[in-house]
Amino acid sequence: xxxxxxxxxxxxxxxxxxxxxxxxxxxxxxxxxxxxxxxxxxxxxxxxxxxxxxxxxxxxxxxxxxxxxxxxxxxxxxxxxxxxxxxxxxxxxxxxxxxxxxxxxxxxxxxxxxxxxxxxxxxxxxxxxxxxxxxxxxxxxxxxxxxxxxxxxxxxxxxxxxxxxxxxxxxxxxxxxxxxxxxxxxxxxxxxxxxxxxxxxxxxx
Numbered sequence: 001x002x003x004x005x006x007x008x009x010x011x012x013x014x015x016x017x018x019x020x021x022x023x024x025x026x027x028x029x030x031x032x033x034x035x036x037x038x039x040x041x042x043x044x045x046x047x048x049x050x051x052x053x054x055x056x057x058x059x060x061x062x063x064x065x066x067x068x069x070x071x072x073x074x075x076x077x078x079x080x081x082x083x084x085x086x087x088x089x090x091x092x093x094x095x096x097x098x099x100x101x102x103x104x105x106x107x108x109x110x111x112x113x114x115x116x117x118x119x120x121x122x123x124x125x126x127x128x129x130x131x132x133x134x135x136x137x138x139x140x141x142x143x144x145x146x147x148x149x150x151x152x153x154x155x156x157x158x159x160x161x162x163x164x165x166x167x168x169x170x171x172x173x174x175x176x177x178x179x180x181x182x183x184x185x186x187x188x189x190x191x192x193x194x195x196x197x198x199x200x201x202x203x204x205x
Contacts (some may be wrong), residue, residue, distance in 0.1 A: 022077045026069045032129045034058075034065035040131025047193060050139040064130065072123060122185045129180040129191045136193050137170050143196035147174050149179065150188045158183045167194045 038061040045052045136142035147162035149155045155163075162174040162183060173179050181189035 006205075022073050025073050026066070029123075030062070030065040030069035032065075033068055033123060034061040036124055036127035037064055037131035037134075040128040041135050042131075043128075044132035044135035044193070045139075048139040048141050050107075050133060050135060050141065052135065060134065061131065065127070066133075068127070072119075076119065100123075103157075106120070118185050122182050122187060124187070125182045125187055126180075127152040129182075131181045132191055133170075136191075137158060141195055142170065142193040144169055144194035145180070146192040146194060148190045148192050154188075156184055156187070159189050161188060 036058060037049035041052060041061065044050075053185060061104050064131050133145070136145060146167045147159065147165065149159050149163045158176040159181075162176050162178070165175055171179075176181075176183040180191045183189065
């Protein structure tokens, strides 16, 4: 673990590095997330036999996606600088030259294809499940939701605890603090609806 002096020097070095205009990513990311969110809405509407207004649904998807994309881009930039700071501090502590520091920054895992794929997978799960959750709340026939894991040895403790909790009321959070998957990067979980009894659903309608 780098010492405080090395870490402070790393932050100073990185303050001079232009990591690019991250804001330009917001629009293309929002466009992709909106399509996935809308797909989740459509799938949930089919399960709940709920008629949705497509124009309104697309507006809701675009609004959610724009907000999420802005949060995501800001988070990626902040996390990237933190990752670079740790790796650069380690290089500084080992006596790396300026050229070696530059190479360390350029080859950092902060810019890796694996990290990009992880973010894409995680945000796909998030968008899909949030779209489903929106319809479940609007439908009047879904009373509760359940957290469903992949059911294998790779399931995290948090996700297993969420599944073990069983159905929870709409609007509440699972033990992990999430209202729907994902609970962590690369989460593979899904959300399942629990329908209200027929007579209850008719009263809602």
